[in-house]
Amino acid sequence: MEKLLNNISNEVTPHVVIFPLPIQGPVNCMLKLAELILSLSRGTISVTFINSEFIQHLLDLHSPAPARLSRFGPSFGFETVSDGLGPYENPRGGQQLANITNYLGDQAQATVSRLRELLVYGSAGPRRKPVTCIIADGFFWFMPDVAKEIGVPLVYFETVSPCGLWTYLCLPKMLQAGDLPFPGDDLDALVTSVPGMETYLRRRDLASFCRDYDPNDQVIQLFLKEAQYYSSAQGHILNTFDDLEGELLSHMRPFSPNMYTVGPLHLNLMTRLEQKQSDNVDSPLSFSNNIWQEDRSCLTWLDAQPSKSVLFVSIGSLAFMTKDQLVEFWHGLVNSGMRFLWVRRPNSVIDIVDEDQLDISDEVLAGTKERALIVSWVPQEAVLKHRAIGGFLTHSGWNSTLESIVEGVPMICWPFFVDQQVNSRLVSEVWKMGLDMKDNCNRVVIETMVKDLMGARKEEFLKKVDCMAKLAAQAVGPGGSSYNQLNRLIDDIKFKRLAIPSNAH
Numbered sequence: 001m002e003k004l005l006n007n008i009s010n011e012v013t014p015h016v017v018i019f020p021l022p023i024q025g026p027v028n029c030m031l032k033l034a035e036l037i038l039s040l041s042r043g044t045i046s047v048t049f050i051n052s053e054f055i056q057h058l059l060d061l062h063s064p065a066p067a068r069l070s071r072f073g074p075s076f077g078f079e080t081v082s083d084g085l086g087p088y089e090n091p092r093g094g095q096q097l098a099n100i101t102n103y104l105g106d107q108a109q110a111t112v113s114r115l116r117e118l119l120v121y122g123s124a125g126p127r128r129k130p131v132t133c134i135i136a137d138g139f140f141w142f143m144p145d146v147a148k149e150i151g152v153p154l155v156y157f158e159t160v161s162p163c164g165l166w167t168y169l170c171l172p173k174m175l176q177a178g179d180l181p182f183p184g185d186d187l188d189a190l191v192t193s194v195p196g197m198e199t200y201l202r203r204r205d206l207a208s209f210c211r212d213y214d215p216n217d218q219v220i221q222l223f224l225k226e227a228q229y230y231s232s233a234q235g236h237i238l239n240t241f242d243d244l245e246g247e248l249l250s251h252m253r254p255f256s257p258n259m260y261t262v263g264p265l266h267l268n269l270m271t272r273l274e275q276k277q278s279d280n281v282d283s284p285l286s287f288s289n290n291i292w293q294e295d296r297s298c299l300t301w302l303d304a305q306p307s308k309s310v311l312f313v314s315i316g317s318l319a320f321m322t323k324d325q326l327v328e329f330w331h332g333l334v335n336s337g338m339r340f341l342w343v344r345r346p347n348s349v350i351d352i353v354d355e356d357q358l359d360i361s362d363e364v365l366a367g368t369k370e371r372a373l374i375v376s377w378v379p380q381e382a383v384l385k386h387r388a389i390g391g392f393l394t395h396s397g398w399n400s401t402l403e404s405i406v407e408g409v410p411m412i413c414w415p416f417f418v419d420q421q422v423n424s425r426l427v428s429e430v431w432k433m434g435l436d437m438k439d440n441c442n443r444v445v446i447e448t449m450v451k452d453l454m455g456a457r458k459e460e461f462l463k464k465v466d467c468m469a470k471l472a473a474q475a476v477g478p479g480g481s482s483y484n485q486l487n488r489l490i491d492d493i494k495f496k497r498l499a500i501p502s503n504a505h
């Protein structure tokens with residue numbers, strides 16, 4: 001009888017529902033994962049990708065991803081849900097993350113039938129197939145209950161850095177040990193209750209919400225819930241590789257015994273599809289999943305610059321700066337005398353109505369005209385790959401960090417929130433691939449750090465990051481750790497090897 005049941009369940013075509021947090025970074029990562037699953041399983045696994053209506057609208061407007069994924073025919077489909085934030089004109093920045101997640105969590109209860117229909121039947125293609133696995137953002141604390149109710153395995157994909165994630169998972173431990181709330185004002189004091197980080201993690205390297213710790217704050221509540229529910233999943237996908245974070249991963253194993261380290265994911269995708277191309281399989285080699293219009297003219301501008309002479313400046317998709325910080329950045333960059341390509345996303349500077357209000361001297365404007373280009377959004381992976389790029393002033397988002405490592409580009413880190421504070425500490429203190437400017441935004445510091453990164457200490461940083469870039473390439477190459485882990489993930493989905501959570505209802 002058991003054999004008969006197994007045979008019946010094995011006849012159901014594997015069908016994964018992928019559900020990212022509806023913001024640029026996670027959507028980008030999860031689309032890449034979807035493409036890898038579809039491509040490497042050669043159509044034997046179907047994928048339904050759930051976006052918020054807002055993200056889907058932007059993808060349809062600006063991104064080649066929907067057209068690119070259409071090559072998988074009925075094996076791939078998008079589905080949309082509301083993010084609860086109303087009309088598309090309403091703000092959807094970092095400040096709204098908690099609202100979106102809570103809304104989706106509330107909706108998972110209130111509209112469980114909607115999700116359930118989606119999760120039971122999915123939508124990949126005209127032939128509706130039952131869902132056999134859910135891959136959801138690690139921030140979605142409500143998904144273990146949904147997966148249990150539907151009776152399919154849940155794999156969390158945490159698109160933030162594992163080093164950052166590890167500090168979230170240790171929040172209860174930090175509270176218990178008295179490291180949180182901070183027992184004093186010294187932000188340079190070491191935090192001793194995060195195993196593996198005792199020698200370098202300072203209070204200022206924890207997510208900024210730890211600084212004014214308020215147990216009732218809804219953002220903190222979300223991170224505590226993440227720590228509480230994280231282990232309930234049947235597997236955990238992490239965008240990293242063993243040579244980068246292996247030691248920390250060993251501390252995390254008790255929380256996630258079935259860990260798939262598949263990073264750097266974008267390199268895994270590029271390498272795998274390039275390999276398929278050489279196997280004469282038709283695959284596109286541009287993998288942009290950007291939800292905003294890319295200004296590709298910057299690549300022509302870069303073509304005209306000397307090798308490794310340009311600092312790339314970008315603070316990602318959610319971080320923002322104040323008007324005063326913008327003025328400090330601007331002066332520091334120009335005063336460094338270096339060339340720079342600066343992404344200034346619309347609405348990324350608060351309290352500014354128009355740039356004419358800014359206190360920018362004629363000399364600084366002249367220096368900008370002479371040596372810089374300012375644009376609103378670029379194809380970042382292509383920019384970092386360009387031979388003219390010699391450094392990256394980044395907000396230390398995890399995708400940006402990995403993209404920089406893969407291209408061997410040293411970094412100056414100006415972290416904004418969540419995992420970024422931790423990432424920047426590892427970049428500077430553990431991996432020694434750059435400098436950490438956290439909490440220190442003034443023109444003199446910026447000028448000095450740019451000169452150091454692009455001049456005085458250039459070779460020292462290049463050596464470290466080049467070495468890590470080679471290890472990243474090995475990890476995703478045949479037989480490498482991330483190559484093998486990705487194969488294992490796909491096989492586990494294909495052959496339905498993941499445990500099914502027992503139904504709580």
Ligand code: UDX
Nearest residue numbers: 025160316317318343377378380381397398399400420
């Ligand atoms: C968010 C969080 O801020 C970050 O800490 C977490 O690690 C992931 O989710 P985000 O601000 O989106 O990230 O930063 P990041 O993870 O670096 O992702 C930004 C993505 O946008 C990168 O893949 C980058 O290539 C892309 N990008 C950015 C562009 O394509 N063009 C740009 O001009 C800027």
